[in-house]
Amino acid sequence: MKQPEIKLSNGIMIPAVGFGTWQIPDGNEAYNAVKHALKVGYRHIDTAMAYKNEESVGRAIKDSKIPRNEIFITTKLPAYIKGYQETIDAFNNSLKLLNVEYIDLYLIHAPKPWGVEGDGMDYMEANIATWKAFEKLYNEGLIKSIGVSNFQPMHLEALMKETKIVPMVNQISVNPNFIPRENILFNQKHNILIEAYSPLATGRVFQSDRFDDMAKKYNKTVAQLLIRWSLQMGFSPLPKSVTPSRIEENFSIFDFEISEEDMDTIGKL
DSSP states (O other): OOOOEEEOTTSOEEESSOEEOTTOOTTHHHHHHHHHHHHHTOOEEEOOGGGTOHHHHHHHHHHTTOOGGGOEEEEEEOTTOOSHHHHHHHHHHHHHHHTOSOEEEEEEOOSSOTTOOSOSGGGHHHHHHHHHHHHHHHHTTSEEEEEEESOOHHHHHHHHHHOSSOOSEEEEEOBTTBOOHHHHHHHHHTTOEEEEESTTGGGGGGGSOTTHHHHHHTTOOHHHHHHHHHHHTTOEEEOOOSSHHHHHHHHOOSSOOOOHHHHHHHOOO
16 A cells, blocks of 8 residues: 655655554564565654664565665664764664664654653753764765654754754654644744654553544544544654554555544544
């Protein structure tokens, strides 16, 4: 099934729906999930060094025999790694693990290391040094597009003030149960694409029957309805599953459209 693409601020086209690999263990599980996702039609694979599955993801991509230029690969700099040379070293490690010559999208995984208290602003000087390494790798063609993850407007403002290239993507948690309005509007204002991770709220959307009737109206599952909602909101959703039938289900969202009224009922800005 052919999927639409979204144009980033630098003109790069990104497949609209990505296959997320967070919490998928390295080895056969990650390999088989990515291999099946590619077989189904996904062409946007999202991983991270922190997921510890880059090697299996890269192997699945290579074994798929799909031309490299037809697959959009995202990976991320671990949240605890900050600094110019540290970033370049980590990037080269990801490149080696994925066994590719370039990365389509590279993200700072978070403005501060996981588990650290505070709003992350104490790390902005280090994030700026990190971003300058991103800019170098981008200008050298080793990365086709660069962005951030889990950044708030205050982090983005501080970063943009001291660097040359505005992030092309901000990957954040967005779903009908959690719509961070201010952050979304800030990113839209600066032409930064929102990638929505956990578009099904890591399964919490299934704990109620709130969307059941509407899903039946469109002859779709709740998962398909909400991934489609994310897409129509202008986000790039990143659903994740290791179950072949779910991988197929989550990708079968391009043959219907949610009405404006129903979009508002699901969740609006």
